[in-house]
Amino acid sequence: xxxxxxxxxxxxxxxxxxxxxxxxxxxxxxxxxxxxxxxxxxxxxxxxxxxxxxxxxxxxxxxxxxxxxxxxxxxxxxxxxxxxxxxxxxxxxxxxxxxxxxxxxxxxxxxxxxxxxxxxxxxxxxxxxxxxxxxxxxxxxxxxxxxxxxxxxxxxxxxxxxxxxxxxxxxxxxxxxxxxxxxxxxxxxxxxxxxxxxxxxxxxxxxxxxxxxxxxxxxxxxxxxxxxxxxxxxxxxxxxxxxxxxxxxxx
Amino acid sequence: xxxxxxxxxxxxxxxxxxxxxxxxxxxxxxxxxxxxxxxxxxxxxxxxxxxxxxxxxxxxxxxxxxxxxxxxxxxxxxxxxxxxxxxxxxxxxxxxxxxxxxxxxxxxxxxxxxxxxxxxxxxxxxxxxxxxxxxxxxxxxxxxxxxxxxxxxxxxxxxxxxxxxxxxxxxxxxxxxxxxxxxxxxxxxxxxxxxxxxxxxxxxxxxxxxxxxxxxxxxxxxxxxxxxxxxxxxxxxxxxxxxxxxxxxxxxxx
Numbered sequence: 001x002x003x004x005x006x007x008x009x010x011x012x013x014x015x016x017x018x019x020x021x022x023x024x025x026x027x028x029x030x031x032x033x034x035x036x037x038x039x040x041x042x043x044x045x046x047x048x049x050x051x052x053x054x055x056x057x058x059x060x061x062x063x064x065x066x067x068x069x070x071x072x073x074x075x076x077x078x079x080x081x082x083x084x085x086x087x088x089x090x091x092x093x094x095x096x097x098x099x100x101x102x103x104x105x106x107x108x109x110x111x112x113x114x115x116x117x118x119x120x121x122x123x124x125x126x127x128x129x130x131x132x133x134x135x136x137x138x139x140x141x142x143x144x145x146x147x148x149x150x151x152x153x154x155x156x157x158x159x160x161x162x163x164x165x166x167x168x169x170x171x172x173x174x175x176x177x178x179x180x181x182x183x184x185x186x187x188x189x190x191x192x193x194x195x196x197x198x199x200x201x202x203x204x205x206x207x208x209x210x211x212x213x214x215x216x217x218x219x220x221x222x223x224x225x226x227x228x229x230x231x232x233x234x235x236x237x238x239x240x241x242x243x244x245x246x247x248x249x250x251x
Numbered sequence: 252x253x254x255x256x257x258x259x260x261x262x263x264x265x266x267x268x269x270x271x272x273x274x275x276x277x278x279x280x281x282x283x284x285x286x287x288x289x290x291x292x293x294x295x296x297x298x299x300x301x302x303x304x305x306x307x308x309x310x311x312x313x314x315x316x317x318x319x320x321x322x323x324x325x326x327x328x329x330x331x332x333x334x335x336x337x338x339x340x341x342x343x344x345x346x347x348x349x350x351x352x353x354x355x356x357x358x359x360x361x362x363x364x365x366x367x368x369x370x371x372x373x374x375x376x377x378x379x380x381x382x383x384x385x386x387x388x389x390x391x392x393x394x395x396x397x398x399x400x401x402x403x404x405x406x407x408x409x410x411x412x413x414x415x416x417x418x419x420x421x422x423x424x425x426x427x428x429x430x431x432x433x434x435x436x437x438x439x440x441x442x443x444x445x446x447x448x449x450x451x452x453x454x455x456x457x458x459x460x461x462x463x464x465x466x467x468x469x470x471x472x473x474x475x476x477x478x479x480x481x482x483x484x485x486x487x488x489x490x491x492x493x494x495x496x497x498x499x500x501x502x503x504x505x
Contacts, residue, residue, distance in 0.1 A: 002253055002254060002255060003254050003255045005255070020416055020417060020419045020420060020441070021419045021420035021423075022416075022419060022441055022442075025441070025442050025443070030442060030443055031442065033443065033479075034442055034443060037477045037478065037479065038253050038477045039253050190415060190416065190438055190440065191466075192438075192466040192467050192470050192471075193464075193465070193466065193467065194279060194463065194464050194466070194467040194468075195279070195467075196467075215442055216441070216442035217416055217441065217442075218416065218440045218441065218442070219440045219441065219442040219443065219444070219445075219474065220442070221440075221473070221474040221477050221478070222440045222470040222471050222473065222474035223440075223470070224253075224473075225257070225469055225470035225471070225472070225473030225474050225477075226467065226469070226470045228253060228254075228255060228256070228257050228469075228473055229257050229293060229467065229468075229469025229470060229472075229473055230469075231292070234255050234256075237255050238255070
């Protein structure tokens, strides 16, 4: 809690990061220590390293179950295993109790506006779910695809993870948010360019910005520092830090 | 615990700010006054500044242009760009003779000359002799070259800047390999890493820098103020260590 605002981190990972030498970070104690140091109440977590979905979702559920008041799991599936995609989504949402979906187009051959992804959107449309995507300037991950998807699936909340990450893609994410009320802008990035948070709030709207950290790859403290030190109103900070996420996740 | 607003608790020197326009785009601050106003927003009292021209095109021209950015109150501390060529080293020698060279920085060592002793001996021998610390961006250097060369010039005080999480495997080893190496923290944010490194190596090995305007000044400063490191260590990282590296106490009293 920060000044009476419940803080929700919309972007975090379960899974090991040994490739980068981070051997101990898949650990709730380490995450909670960083969260507590700065007043983050809840972190949303997902596991993107297993294309079957099931393996990672079970690990996410196990991780969340250790601290169910502090962590929320998101379901992960991949269209590279289409036969089990919807079945796994049903299991993750209905049985594991996950309130939202994470998709990671870089691990697939397809841009996320192409046909293999649409069964996921149809599933989310029926249930009014939020989906967070990794977005950037590469072909599979362009935020401009939201301009096709958002009107087609009006009951899905499309969240642009990293808000496109770099200026060209960020402009696409903002443009989509300006046109459609069901497009949101999530803030985590190691590109901590001056003025980015201000730009997202001013152009996309304070009611569309979601604080995220990419924990544990990145510490949630400098990432929340982007919001706290931004030259935006206190009310905009409250919305970005938790108000908007609570609305999307019905927390 | 934090609040919705932030200001630092300790004196702050930003050890890594670029001024002037990159040829990829203009700087958000076009004058020293504008830069000082930006620093005031985040509670940064002083800053080590270098010129973009020195990074991308010409160290000697960039250094000449940097002189126009120095304010009368001394809040902006010049850091001179350098290359291992005669005209550049001569410029630094002259600045050193005038008592104006407290640090230098080296860019683009991925370029035309590997950062190996055979290519950089003239520069590194000079810096060793006069004890001027050297800032090196990790994104600009081959890590193998860096380790080999730092081992060959162990007395040079180096500051490695802009480490990203993709450098995580290398950072600890680089700090272990050379006790005169300090890590600037503008982009280094694996979870808990600052606390772990301070526990292992001591706060003296780390300095706050933002690398503004690549990155905003506030987030890492905010982060450092929300770790479990002591207030004494916080003060060292946020400014004390940079003051020591640059000899600012000594210079301020001159």
